[in-house]
Amino acid sequence: MARIAFVLPVRGGSGGAHSVVQEVTALRALGVEARVLVNRANAPQFAAAYDRFAWVAEGGMGVFDGPKDLALLAAEAEVVIGTTNTSVHSISEALLTMRNSAIRTGYYVQDYEPLFYAAGTSEHQLAVASFALLPNCVYFAKTSWLTGIVQAAHGLDAVRVVPSIDHGLYGPAPRSPGRRVVVAMVRPATPRRAPRRTLKLMARLAAGEFGDVEVVGFGADAEEMEQAGLVTPEGVRMLGRLRQQDVAALMRAADVFLDLSDYQAFGRTAAEAMACGCVALAPRLGGAPDFIADGVSGFLVDTTDADAVAAALRSILSLSESELRAMRYAGLEAVAGFTPVRAAMSEMRALGLA
Amino acid sequence: MNVIDPVAANQGDITGRVRLEQSEDGARLTGWALGEADVPGEPPEIAIQVPGLGLRTLAAWPLAPDAEALPDGACGFTWHLPSSVRDGVPRELRVWNLATGLELAGSPIAVGRGAAVQANEAEAPLARWDAPLTGHVSAGDPVELAPGLFVAAEPPARSLRYELVVGDPMTADTAPERGIRILADAPSGRIALHFPLAPLMPTIEDTPALLQLRAWLPQATQRAMQAQAELWLMVFRFGGFEKLRRLRRVRVFRRPSLITAQITLSEEDFAAGALWLGVEALNARGLAAMPPRIVAPAGSSAAGMEDQRLHSAFDALAELVRVHGEAAMPTHALLPAMPPAAGQSPCVAAGDAHPFTQVILPVYNGDDIVRGCLRALRAAGTGPFQVLIVDDGSRGFTAEMLRREVAGDPRFILHRRDTNRGYTKSINEAVALTQAPWVVVLNSDTVVPHGWLDRLHAAARARPGTGMVGPLSNAATWQSIPEVKRPDGSWSVNDMIEPEHLDAVQRLLDEVSTREYPEFPVLNGFCTLIARTVLDRIGAYDEEAFPMGYGEETDLCLRARRAGFRLTLADDAFVYHHKSLSFGAAGRSPLTRAGGLEMTNKHLGVNIAALERTMQSCPALVRVRARMLDRLKEIS
Known part of the structure; x- marks a missing residue:
């Protein structure tokens, strides 16, 4: 069977890393010899973060230190896949050290990373250059927004693959009637996740502007909030950084999840919230329209328009119990197909291996 | 950016207004103007008289109906000041509405040093350039090219060619700014430029400050050319440079990129001697850079995108989309709403006649x-x-x-x-x-x-x-x-x-x-x-x-x-x-x-x-x- 190596030079823990690890697990279950290649500096944390996957300790994780090391590991694979812009640069440098390499390359575009940096900066150029490095590369991404951006900005065909979420962790549960619970994630260190906008709306919610609701936040501990100069609004219950299973439990108990990011290339947390039976409000700009039909399986909004956000929130909170239930079901159905096996199959097809 | 100044709209006989705006990509004239009264909806032409450069004409464009504070039928226009007008020479620009023959309110507009041209606060060392504009020096220990600028390169490079650079060489679109470009006769383990921090001291003495400079590689010899680079805090004492600490490791490319580093100076730093910034490219054939300056940190905003970096990042994305798709796209389904791109129409003559x-x-x-x-x-x-x-x-x-x-x-x-x-x-x-x-x-x-x-x-x-x-x-x-x-x-x-x-x-x-x-x-x-x-x-x-x-x-x-x-x-x-038959090899x-x-x-x-x-x-x-x-x- 095919040998696929995902170059993942991260510590692990992020949504993107989770999905790659899940998909590698699924690929291996399908008989594909899939591995992740992690740089030496991040390897110990990565191994610890994913020690529940047996393959991590059984040769499924390769460790490299520099381009020559990576080239040796890459030479054992048929396809080497970059998962971040820096990993694409690492692959390119590794290929330069190899003679007559017949290795194929892929770029799993998990976000359009040039948007992470101001234009003109060294980091921005590095991210843009990642789309000009790999010869005969297969580009794939999990939303039509991402594939569209890669095509529109770089004239490169990109294949849309199926996203995956961990349905073993994120699943629905019966909800007790009563006061509605609105949950939002606050990420002080990531401005595009709009922590200030989110806190502002949470403050309005907690003050009762949208009715009697319970408002819960997560994603930042008190120290992070203080460092960023942010204050938890009165009446908001801030739970700090949560483990995945605690996020899932919170979503199962909540009615509404708010993602007011400037844009979302995919919208993983919204999809996971929907898998738990939460109704999600997500940015229209980005990948969420792939799985949220506005007003049917969730809500889409121009998050930079405060009035539009407020109007959408009023719509959600004015839904009757039966309307809310119908929307929950539609949301559950919309993300039910986001399984690691389907994701793995779609990646194999994108790479011409299935 | 809103190009319209609602103030003074509907005032008397004014048939348009112009003002000077500074933007990230230079200075520009923007404003509004009314077309001829008997040809409703026809955008007027605008004439800009530039001493020494003659008359520029451009067509205004219809404004969206939500430009509330403007008279009905008002059209917008924008004219980016070309680099030839941003040379620091004081000039008076006069702007006319050709449909009405009237000079616009706000005209004449003075441009020149202190108006359209923003001086680089750290330019002083290169402003006092007293070496030839281009020449050669030996590689090895740091060599002072001009007051406040040293270059150095490790072997095997033996000789360095230097050249004074004016303006951003890759965009030709910034205010005049001086930099230096050095090219070695062979790749060097470390090729370095040293700039004094003294001109920036008043702004970095007390608090952590963001230091920014523009650096690039002077020659393209491979695809997606890049090199590792380092920023060092250095001290000049006893007739030589010593490295105090590394501020950043980044990549430099053929195209100039902005490199930012946070700098906090301690008592010991000040006591060490005269502080300098070293920019070093590793395993490179050359290096070019503009002097450092102090910039404000990217903030977050209550309106629009909260991540302020996204404005320029989406603009850069839109540029690439224009190149691969339709250049004059008004909107794009995958992008946030954008202002009009070029924002200025070339002059076209009416009827079948062509303009001069x-x-x-x-x-x-x-x-x-x-x-x-x-x-x-x-x-x-x-x-x-x-x-x-x-x-x-x-x-x-x-x-x-x-x-x-x-x-x-x-x-x-x-x-x-x-x-x-x-x-x-x-x-x-x-x-x-x-x-x-x-x-x-x-x-x-x-x-x-x-x-x-x-x-x-x-x-x-x-x-x-x-x-x-x-x-x-x-x-x-x-x-x-x-x-x-x-x-x-x-x-x-x-x-x-x-x-x-x-x-x-x-x-x-x-x-x-x-x-x-x-x-x-x-x-x-x-x-x-x-x-x-x-x-x-x-x-x-x-x-x-x-x-x-x-x-x-x-x-x-x-x-x-x-x-x-x-x-x-x-x-x-x-x-x-x-074309000769050799044209277009197979x-x-x-x-x-x-x-x-x-x-x-x-x-x-x-x-x-x-x-x-x-x-x-x-x-x-x-x-x-x-x-x-x-x-x-x-x-x-």
């Missing part, structure tokens, strides 16, 4: 072919035009022939240089000598038919937002007709077409063309009509990256599309192009030949192969070619 057009004809030797070109130009003109012949150091007999040919015809002006400066520099020199709202850069091995300028301008008129227009030809890569390539894959020169067939081919094209005026991503540089507004907005050809040509026209096209100008093909215009495109490395490095992320596919499959051209071949078969 200056033709730049670079000549370097050649006799019969150049003579044929000149005679065709003389016979082909139907409207106001002037030909500026730039003789780039031709041999005596060519120079004499040129003098003879143009003698007595005031429409032809001869500009001669005794030494050959190279194609790009001579065109830029000529562009600086012209003032017309449109110029044509025309190769001297062409033959133009009667009415050629009318046809090129008709294409510009047909597709609003056009900044550049190219005709079809027998030998112009993707603009060639009837055949593009030979059976062996090399570019066809359609050698069945001779110069004497020109009128017949044009008549045939008149017959078969449906005048669709398709948008093209890149135009062949053999004959290009260019709007003055394009040159004002994006600068002229890039002499630094393409001194001898081979890519400069593609670069200009890409920069124009990035800025939102359409490139339009006049699919009813034919210009004959002499399997290679001019876009990927010499200069290709500079091009791909300058336009990182642009997919030239994808642009070629767009040109190859252009439906309008496919139809023209098919109809032409059919007609040729009928005739034969």
Whole structure:
């Protein structure tokens, strides 16, 4: 069977890393010899973060230190896949050290990373250059927004693959009637996740502007909030950084999840919230329209328009119990197909291996 | 950015208002103006009088109905100050509404030092430059090139060539700023530039500050060229430099990039001696940089995108989308709402007349072919035009022939240089000598038919937002007709077409063309009509990256599309192009030949192969070619 190596030079823990690890697990279950290649500096944390996957300790994780090391590991694979812009640069440098390499390359575009940096900066150029490095590369991404951006900005065909979420962790549960619970994630260190906008709306919610609701936040501990100069609004219950299973439990108990990011290339947390039976409000700009039909399986909004956000929130909170239930079901159905096996199959097809 | 100043709208007899704005990409005039009262909805033309540069005209555009505070029918306009106006010389610009004949409120506008030009606060060391503008020094220990600037390079580099750089060499679009470019005779383990921090001290003494500088590699020798670079805090004491600590590790590229580092100075740092910033490129052949400055941290905003970096990042994304798609797209489904791209329309004359057009004809030797070109130009003109012949150091007999040919015809002006400066520099020199709202850069091995300028301008008129227009030809890569390539894959020169067939081919094209005026991503540089507004907005050809040509026209096209100008093909215009049979070696495109490395490095992320596919499959051209071949078969 095919040998696929995902170059993942991260510590692990992020949504993107989770999905790659899940998909590698699924690929291996399908008989594909899939591995992740992690740089030496991040390897110990990565191994610890994913020690529940047996393959991590059984040769499924390769460790490299520099381009020559990576080239040796890459030479054992048929396809080497970059998962971040820096990993694409690492692959390119590794290929330069190899003679007559017949290795194929892929770029799993998990976000359009040039948007992470101001234009003109060294980091921005590095991210843009990642789309000009790999010869005969297969580009794939999990939303039509991402594939569209890669095509529109770089004239490169990109294949849309199926996203995956961990349905073993994120699943629905019966909800007790009563006061509605609105949950939002606050990420002080990531401005595009709009922590200030989110806190502002949470403050309005907690003050009762949208009715009697319970408002819960997560994603930042008190120290992070203080460092960023942010204050938890009165009446908001801030739970700090949560483990995945605690996020899932919170979503199962909540009615509404708010993602007011400037844009979302995919919208993983919204999809996971929907898998738990939460109704999600997500940015229209980005990948969420792939799985949220506005007003049917969730809500889409121009998050930079405060009035539009407020109007959408009023719509959600004015839904009757039966309307809310119908929307929950539609949301559950919309993300039910986001399984690691389907994701793995779609990646194999994108790479011409299935 | 809102281009409209609602203040003073509806005041008395004011038929428009103008003001000066500073933006990240330079200074610009913006404002609004009313059209003629008896032609409602017709945007007025705006005239800008620039001392020393003549009159610039541009068309205003209708404003969205939500511009509430403005009178009904108000139109907007924007004019980016070209670098020639941002040279620090005080000037008074006067702005007129040509529809009403009235000077706009706010005019005249003073530009000059302290107004349009923002001095770099750390420029002092390079402002006191007292070395030659270019020269050589030995590599090794740090050498002081000028007060406040040291260079150094580790072996095996032995010699360093240095050059003073003015302005951003890759964009030609920033206020004058001085930097230094050094190139070693061999790759060096570390090649370094040292700038004093003394000029920045008042702003970094107390608090952590963000230090920013622009750095780049001076030469492209491979695809997606990059090198590791480091920023060091250094101290100068006992006659030498010592490294105190590394501030950052980053990558530098061929294209200048901004490098930012946070710096906090302790008591010990101040006590150590005079503090300097070292910029070092590792395993590189050269390094170029502008002096450091202090910048404010990127903030977050209550309105619009919370992540302020996204504004410029989405703008940069939109530029790439324009290059690969439609240059003048008003909106895009995948992008947030954007302001109009170029925001200024080139001047077009009403009716069938074309506006005054200056033709730049670079000549370097050649006799019969150049003579044929000149005679065709003389016979082909139907409207106001002037030909500026730039003789780039031709041999005596060519120079004499040129003098003879143009003698007595005031429409032809001869500009001669005794030494050959190279194609790009001579065109830029000529562009600086012209003032017309449109110029044509025309190769001297062409033959133009009667009415050629009318046809090129008709294409510009047909597709609003056009900044550049190219005709079809027998030998112009993707603009060639009837055949593009030979059976062996090399570019066809359609050698069945001779110069004497020109009128017949044009008549045939008149017959078969449906005048669709398709948008093209890149135009062949053999004959290009260019709007003055394009040159004002994006600068002229890039002499630094393409001194001898081979890519400069593609670069200009890409920069124009990035800025939102359409490139339009006049699919009813034919210009004959002499080409040697060696033109177009099999399997290679001019876009990927010499200069290709500079091009791909300058336009990182642009997919030239994808642009070629767009040109190859252009439906309008496919139809023209098919109809032409059919007609040729009928005739034969």
